[in-house]
Amino acid sequence: MPSPGIAAKSTPKPAVTEPQTRVWDIFVRVFHWSLVLAVAIAAASGLMLESRILLLHISAGLAAAALVAARIVWGFTGTTHARFADFVPSGAAIRAHLAGGTRHLGHNPLGALMVLALFALVLGLAVSGLLVLGGIDKSGPFAPFVSFGAGSVVLGLHEVLAYGVLALVAMHLAGVVFESERSHENLTRSMLTGAKAKRPGDHESRPRPAHPLLAAAVIVALAAGAWAFNSAQAARPVPGLPVATLDPGYKAACSECHIAYNPSLLPAASWSGIMAGLKDHFGENAGLPAAEVEAITNWLVAHASETADTKPAYRIAARITQPPYSITGSRSWKRLHDDIPDALFASRAVGSRSNCAACHADAETGRFSPFAIDLPKESLK
Amino acid sequence: MRRLAFTLAALCAAAPAAFAQDANDTSAAALISKFAAEAGITADAETGKAFFLATQSGGGADTPSCSSCHTADPKATGMARTGKEIAPMALSVNPKRFTDTAFVDKWFGRNCDSVLGRECTATEKANVLAYFASI
Numbered sequence: 001m002p003s004p005g006i007a008a009k010s011t012p013k014p015a016v017t018e019p020q021t022r023v024w025d026i027f028v029r030v031f032h033w034s035l036v037l038a039v040a041i042a043a044a045s046g047l048m049l050e051s052r053i054l055l056l057h058i059s060a061g062l063a064a065a066a067l068v069a070a071r072i073v074w075g076f077t078g079t080t081h082a083r084f085a086d087f088v089p090s091g092a093a094i095r096a097h098l099a100g101g102t103r104h105l106g107h108n109p110l111g112a113l114m115v116l117a118l119f120a121l122v123l124g125l126a127v128s129g130l131l132v133l134g135g136i137d138k139s140g141p142f143a144p145f146v147s148f149g150a151g152s153v154v155l156g157l158h159e160v161l162a163y164g165v166l167a168l169v170a171m172h173l174a175g176v177v178f179e180s181e182r183s184h185e186n187l188t189r190s191m192l193t194g195a196k197a198k199r200p201g202d203h204e205s206r207p208r209p210a211h212p213l214l215a216a217a218v219i220v221a222l223a224a225g226a227w228a229f230n231s232a233q234a235a236r237p238v239p240g241l242p243v244a245t246l247d248p249g250y251k252a253a254c255s256e257c258h259i260a261y262n263p264s265l266l267p268a269a270s271w272s273g274i275m276a277g278l279k280d281h282f283g284e285n286a287g288l289p290a291a292e293v294e295a296i297t298n299w300l301v302a303h304a305s306e307t308a309d310t311k312p313a314y315r316i317a318a319r320i321t322q323p324p325y326s327i328t329g330s331r332s333w334k335r336l337h338d339d340i341p342d343a344l345f346a347s348r349a350v351g352s353r354s355n356c357a358a359c360h361a362d363a364e365t366g367r368f369s370p371f372a373i374d375l376p377k378e379s380l381k
Numbered sequence: 382m383r384r385l386a387f388t389l390a391a392l393c394a395a396a397p398a399a400f401a402q403d404a405n406d407t408s409a410a411a412l413i414s415k416f417a418a419e420a421g422i423t424a425d426a427e428t429g430k431a432f433f434l435a436t437q438s439g440g441g442a443d444t445p446s447c448s449s450c451h452t453a454d455p456k457a458t459g460m461a462r463t464g465k466e467i468a469p470m471a472l473s474v475n476p477k478r479f480t481d482t483a484f485v486d487k488w489f490g491r492n493c494d495s496v497l498g499r500e501c502t503a504t505e506k507a508n509v510l511a512y513f514a515s516i
Contacts, residue, residue, distance in 0.1 A: 028414065056458055100395075155442070234446050256465075257461050257463055257465055258461070258463035258464075259464055279494075281439040282462075283442065283443050283444070283462075283495075284443075284444060284462070284491070284495040285490070285491040285494035286490070286491060287491060287494075289488065350464055350465070351459075351460055351464020351465070352462060352463045352464035354462075354463045355463055355464030355465070358464065
């Protein structure tokens with residue numbers, strides 16, 4: 001927090017026309033306002049907690065991180081006030097500024113700390129977000145390495161960092177208002193036009209030339225590296241996925257009346273319970289010959305939710321331990337579907353809550369990826 | 382995404398067609414004769430129709446009638462309570478019906494219990510099959 005000392009040493013109101021100088025280059029300005037947009041979209045879509053806009057959230061977050069990465073490159077190759085060397089403050093410089101130091105054309109020491117903190121948090125959010133995506137949704141570059149449990153822990157960290165960014169944004173806006181008042185200038189307009197009034201007594205910066213071609217080359221190299229890393233990760237096997245090929249006997253017998261539920265959707269003991277009660281199977285006789293019941297039960301038990309490291313296995317299946325072992329009757333299933341209108345379940349295209357595959361294209365794989373959800377449009381009035 | 386596509390393709394390749402009725406060891410006519418002989422009656426399509434449409438008691442609360450799932454029109458595609466489609470029962474639109482003895486026995490066994498709470502009699506089976514064969 002700026003001390004009252006800064007305000008006390010406020011400079012006198014300047015003359016109407018002052019000589020202008022270019023402070024923020026076009027890269028810095030486009031970066032700044034693009035980051036505003038990306039963070040706003042990522043924050044809004046993240047706070048909505050809506051799986052159908054998860055792709056937007058991830059895209060905005062990765063765009064913000066890519067912008068910051070490019071800005072860091074520009075911090076070593078850009079124009080005078082874009083350089084870290086121009087604004088990263090020493091402890092002494094921070095103390096001097098708090099005591100009411102000279103006006104900075106570029107970032108002042110407190111503003112510089114804000115820049116560094118925002119960069120760190122945006123990058124931290126992108127990395128933690130990808131870890132969550134890998135562990136919980138088994139997607140993205142970290143899917144081969146992150147367990148569901150680890151992904152869940154990182155999700156807590158991701159949320160803390162996200163609220164941290166919101167707090168920093170609030171402090172940044174307060175700082176801009178305060179500093180604009182203190183030095184009688186419109187800092188927001190300067191971030192649009194790039195120009196600031198040059199006044200006697202301003203903090204002196206050492207002029208540095210920009211190297212845009214070098215910056216472009218490094219940014220392209222970083223992008224190529226990120227792409228290569230992602231491709232290499234996508235080729236690796238993902239451990240803990242549910243059984244991929246359904247037993248033909250199970251599928252033939254059980255998918256006559258309903259979709260072939262992946263065995264990772266119920267615990268082993270619940271499958272045994274269901275198979276022991278086929279004569280009254282959710283209100284209907286679904287009896288099978290004893291030998292068939294035994295073979296199917298053995299296969300279901302061998303591939304039950306205990307063997308899968310997926311979100312449905314932990315968040316839904318693991319909690320269904322009591323008769324009638326209904327997936328759609330469970331509290332966790334209901335909570336995840338509480339925004340779906342009854343009319344959609346009753347529609348011709350869906351027909352029943354048990355018809356997962358009507359909306360989840362990957363239902364039989366047991367993965368239930370947020371990217372595989374497609375609500376039938378004809379039913380949405 | 383490619384992994385998912387491969388998985389789905391493998392699933393499709395491994396999956397036998399749902400509602401497989403491929404034994405081809407009988408026919409509607411043969412089954413009607415067999416059940417009618419068992420019951421000592423002459424199969425009657427009108428009686429079978431009434432049985433098919435009637436609201437029964439003794440079965441499950443969600444399945445009071447054959448037509449609950451098969452619809453009142455045997456030529457139409459029905460829908461199980463799960464949302465799964467049921468191929469039409471009328472022989473004229475679904476000639477594969479009643480060509481697999483094990484399939485017919487399995488589903489009479491299940492559905493008579495669900496709707497009536499008991500097995501169907503040979504009389505009921507002969508009549509309802511005669512109805513499906515007649516339209």
